[in-house]
Amino acid sequence: MNAAINVKHLLLIWEQFRAATDITPIRDEAHCARMTEMLQALLDETQGKEKHPAMGLVDIVGDLIEGYEAKHHPLPEVMGVQALKFLMEQHGLKQSDLSEIGSQGVVSEILTGKRELNIRQVRALSERFGVSAATFV
Known part of the structure; x- marks a missing residue:
């Protein structure tokens, strides 16, 4: 049986995490640069090990960067x-x-x-x- 989600507790933890990492939807080029730097640090830490605890963060930060880049710097459809x-x-x-x-x-x-x-x-x-x-x- 799933326990009820304590939203107030979740928001408190989220605010602490967000303040420490700035992991949020990317706002501008400077934020994108910080997230790219973070992604590189996470990749260095994980060393390609799929079971590393930080791989979830790698996926999240990578998705945020990919979304920002696709919207603001789309690659032309060329091959x-x-x-x-x-x-x-x-x-x-x-x-x-x-x-x-x-x-x-x-x-x-x-x-x-x-x-x-x-x-x-x-x-x-x-x-x-x-x-x-x-x-x-």
């Missing part, structure tokens, strides 16, 4: 090389900055359509930019 070019522009990257996918020559061939991304490169780009691997396929 493959167009997405890569867009992300490079948004992050101020040059071809030489993408050493994880190959030399500047390899990156140039990919961007001009002379070469296709392989699965290793797709995974590396997905991880680097925090987007689905499907973005680059």
Whole structure:
């Protein structure tokens, strides 16, 4: 049998938690930056361990950031090389900055359509930019 929820107690705990963490729907760019910093700290703490007690917070903070970004900085509906070019522009990257996918020559061939991304490169780009691997396929 479920115990009745003590809303007054819940609100007291929520206010303490919110005051300590500022975990609320993201209001502006500065708040988004703080939540992104918190997410990185949580990810460092959890080290990818799904059963870590902080993984619930990782999910909540990640969802808040994703919602804010989707509303305020939507990615255009592009795929493959167009997405890569867009992300490079948004992050101020040059071809030489993408050493994880190959030399500047390899990156140039990919961007001009002379070469296709392989699965290793797709995974590396997905991880680097925090987007689905499907973005680059």
